[in-house]
Amino acid sequence: MFAVMLGVLSFASTATAIAAEPDRPNIILIMADDIGVDGLGVYGGTGYATPNLDRLAAEGLRFDHAYAQPLCTNTRLQLMTGLHNNRNWIAFGILDPGAKTIGHFMAEAGYTSCIAGKWQLQSYERPTDPLADQLRGIGMHPKDAGFDHYSLFHSLHTEDKGSRFADPTYLQDGELVHKPGSYGPDEWVDYINAFIEREKDGPFFVYYPMALPHGPMVPTPLSKDWADPAKRLDSDNLYFKDMVEYMDVCVGRIVDHVDELGLGENTLILFYSDNGTDQRHTSQTISGPVRGGKGLTTAAGTHVPAIARWIGTVKPGVSDTLVDSTDFIPTLLEAAGQPGVAFNGLDGHSFYGELIGATGVSKPREWIYSYYDPRPGMGKDRFRLHVSARDCRWKLYDDGRLFDTKADRLEQQPILPEDDTAESKAVRERLARVLVSQMVD
Numbered sequence: 492m493f494a495v496m497l498g499v500l501s502f503a504s505t506a507t508a509i510a511a512e513p514d515r516p517n518i519i520l521i522m523a524d525d526i527g528v529d530g531l532g533v534y535g536g537t538g539y540a541t542p543n544l545d546r547l548a549a550e551g552l553r554f555d556h557a558y559a560q561p562l563c564t565n566t567r568l569q570l571m572t573g574l575h576n577n578r579n580w581i582a583f584g585i586l587d588p589g590a591k592t593i594g595h596f597m598a599e600a601g602y603t604s605c606i607a608g609k610w611q612l613q614s615y616e617r618p619t620d621p622l623a624d625q626l627r628g629i630g631m632h633p634k635d636a637g638f639d640h641y642s643l644f645h646s647l648h649t650e651d652k653g654s655r656f657a658d659p660t661y662l663q664d665g666e667l668v669h670k671p672g673s674y675g676p677d678e679w680v681d682y683i684n685a686f687i688e689r690e691k692d693g694p695f696f697v698y699y700p701m702a703l704p705h706g707p708m709v710p711t712p713l714s715k716d717w718a719d720p721a722k723r724l725d726s727d728n729l730y731f732k733d734m735v736e737y738m739d740v741c742v743g744r745i746v747d748h749v750d751e752l753g754l755g756e757n758t759l760i761l762f763y764s765d766n767g768t769d770q771r772h773t774s775q776t777i778s779g780p781v782r783g784g785k786g787l788t789t790a791a792g793t794h795v796p797a798i799a800r801w802i803g804t805v806k807p808g809v810s811d812t813l814v815d816s817t818d819f820i821p822t823l824l825e826a827a828g829q830p831g832v833a834f835n836g837l838d839g840h841s842f843y844g845e846l847i848g849a850t851g852v853s854k855p856r857e858w859i860y861s862y863y864d865p866r867p868g869m870g871k872d873r874f875r876l877h878v879s880a881r882d883c884r885w886k887l888y889d890d891g892r893l894f895d896t897k898a899d900r901l902e903q904q905p906i907l908p909e910d911d912t913a914e915s916k917a918v919r920e921r922l923a924r925v926l927v928s929q930m931v932d
Contacts, residue, residue: 513804513847515828517687517758518602519697519745520593520819522570523738523796524563524609524705527767529774529781530735531796538775539735543743544798547762550807551800552846556883557814559766561785561792562865566765566816567612567700571636573820573837576862577931582622583868584615584649585630593698593820594637600827602696603639605686607679609655609702610643610662617650620869633662640664642682644675644702649869655702656709657723672720674712676703680741684748691752694827703741704734706769711737731772746800755802759826759846761819764795788863788877790900805846811883812845813856822846858882858922860929880925885915887922 528534532541533548560566571592613630616623633641645652646662653660659675707726714733716722768783784791817839825843840856864876878889886894892905
């Protein structure tokens with residue numbers, strides 16, 4: 492239907508130099524696994540205690556219009572490459588081994604780097620799965636991702652991944668490690684904090700793709716059942732609250748370590764999430780209960796927290812700027828003093844100007860494009876392709892459905908072309924041009 496719309500528009504970002512830019516900072520990017528805005532107190536959540544993230548937001552900039560893809564691999568690929576999924580997708584749990592990643596970009600910018608947490612980008616299908624002969628082991632190994640150091644869960648085949656929580660198994664700098672009696676997230680925070688201390692003279696880059704609070708829902712070291720080792724792998728949705736709160740503890744440990752080393756004024760800390768809260772969980776908020784929507788293209792599956800802190804540079808406040816997972820590479824490269832690289836062939840827009848309160852650094856994002864189709868992949872046959880474009884209020888799918896997400900957060904009342912007002916007609920035409928512009932031959 493879009494072939495008859497107006498011609499393709501170019502929304503390419505531009506970057507211009509400004510005076511008195513801050514020195515390039517150390518950068519820490521933390522991405523939670525399965526938490527929407529409903530999970531954080533600073534966004535109105537009341538069901539879980541998140542004092543460290545709330546403090547991070549109070550000391551930094553909170554983005555109220557940050558979005559992700561509805562599932563983890565989809566978002567992780569976009570963040571790792573700066574490209575939309577229609578340009579980087581092979582299969583669920585697979586990153587093209589020839590892709591240029593955020594690790595490669597930051598290495599070229601002169602940063603020493605480490606990644607710790609969850610990988611799940613090298614191999615996903617089990618030996619007996621229908622596509623195993625085509626997909627097993629075809630993704631990117633952590634050693635090839637551009638990072639100087641790594642400590643990662645699910646780095647190899649799915650059936651060999653072990654536990655990410657109690658008694659964890661992970662690949663650390665080429666060595667497969669199993670730690671009975673320990674807890675995976677603690678291991679990764681320890682690894683990150685040791686790296687920060689070694690590299691405190693900078694510049695360093697840390698990427699922490701967290702395992703929390705993704706299932707299985709099991710006790711954390713702060714759960715009362717943790718005292719009994721026999722119960723540490725018992726799964727129960729009741730542990731989700733403990734896991735969200737331990738996610739917050741992990742973030743707090745890293746932020747506190749940065750501050751204890753006196754690096755707060757020279758370190759940009761970013762927090763984000765890969766998708767909304769799992770559908771098994773209903774979170775309490777100041778607006779009432781909110782059911783998670785992981786896997787869904789509505790706000791319940793895609794509206795995620797995004798927080799940035801850089802003491803003395805990022806002014807505390809709230810931003811309505813749109814943020815997408817493709818935006819992190821351009822933003823980090825601009826912070827690293829490489830704006831020309833930041834916009835070379837990538838789909839993301841830098842929001843660095845919003846961070847430092849400057850105009851003219853980069854063009855603000857006016858829309859977000861989403862190509863969501865997690866197939867092929869083990870257990871992903873139930874999903875279907877969804878293509879959409881949105882701004883802060885309106886969202887248009889390629890089948891013609893338009894939603895006013897401010898009034899209809901869960902997209903239950905589509906506005907069809909025959910029902911358009913003058914306003915919705917103009918919005919439809921504008922977002923339709925975006926969809927046409929993003930088509931890949």
